[in-house]
Amino acid sequence: AQKVTQAQTEISVVEKEDVTLDCVYETRDTTYYLFWYKQPPSGELVFLIRRNSFDEQNEISGRYSWNFQKSTSSFNFTITASQVVDSAVYFCALRRSNYQLIWGAGTKLIIKP
Amino acid sequence: NAGVTQTPKFRVLKTGQSMTLLCAQDMNHEYMYWYRQDPGMGLRLIHYSVGEGTTAKGEVPDGYNVSRLKKQNFLLGLESAAPSQTSVYFCASSYLGRKQFFGPGTRLTVL
Secondary structure, three states: OOOOOOOOOOEEEEEEOOEEEEOOOEOOOOOEEEEEEOOOOOOOOOEEEEEOOOOOOEEEEEEEEEEEEEHHOOEEEEEEOOHHHHHHEEEEEEEEOOOOOOEEOEEEEEEEO | OEEEEEEOOOEEEEEOOOOOEEEEEOOOOOOOEEEEEEOOEEEEEEEEEEEOOOOOOOOOOEEEEOOOOOOEEEEEEHHHHHHHHHHEEEEEEEEOOOOOOEEEOOOEEEE
16 A cells, blocks of 8 residues: 555644654555655645655755655654744655655644744 | 646535636646645545646546646536535646646635
8 A cells, every 4th residue: 555644743842943744654666756845824835855765865955854764664854943934734745656646644833933 | 937827716616516627837747636635634636647638537536527638737627516525626737757836726615
């Protein structure tokens, strides 16, 4: 089965705290891609990162970092020194070999000032 | 360069009415998708297209039809709307299977 699980429905932290959003996936494909998207309160969907199954290097982009571990089928997302503007729903998605995206249910992140 | 646009932004229908949602992209992308997003859930794929004149069913295709007569446009039709189709509909496009660019969404309410 192809599935993406984001077990954290909602996370609330105080500004400047670090926060990690978990994503666990299931797939039988040997080649696949994983994505993170952000959906702020305004409703649009913003692409954050794409990672292919052959590249397990962690990635850092400013305050954002991603930890991809094939051994545990996880692709976690960390925000360092969170800011109020980071408040949004974050989605993890798995791209199947036929290019369809399977989405997790999302994690609502609330950053309190 | 407008990216992906959706028309209309909001719509209220009565049960049994029909309507068409229009998605347009100006990035010359081959792939286009229609999703629905229900409260507290991720996006679910309704139909998608890998090129002009081709369409395929996604995860939740029942009650919807699509057409891709022109490369830049992807239409989603509801022939007989039902309250269960109340949702936010997102269109997306991509260059092959790479990252998807999303439209702003259409909020549909079926009474």
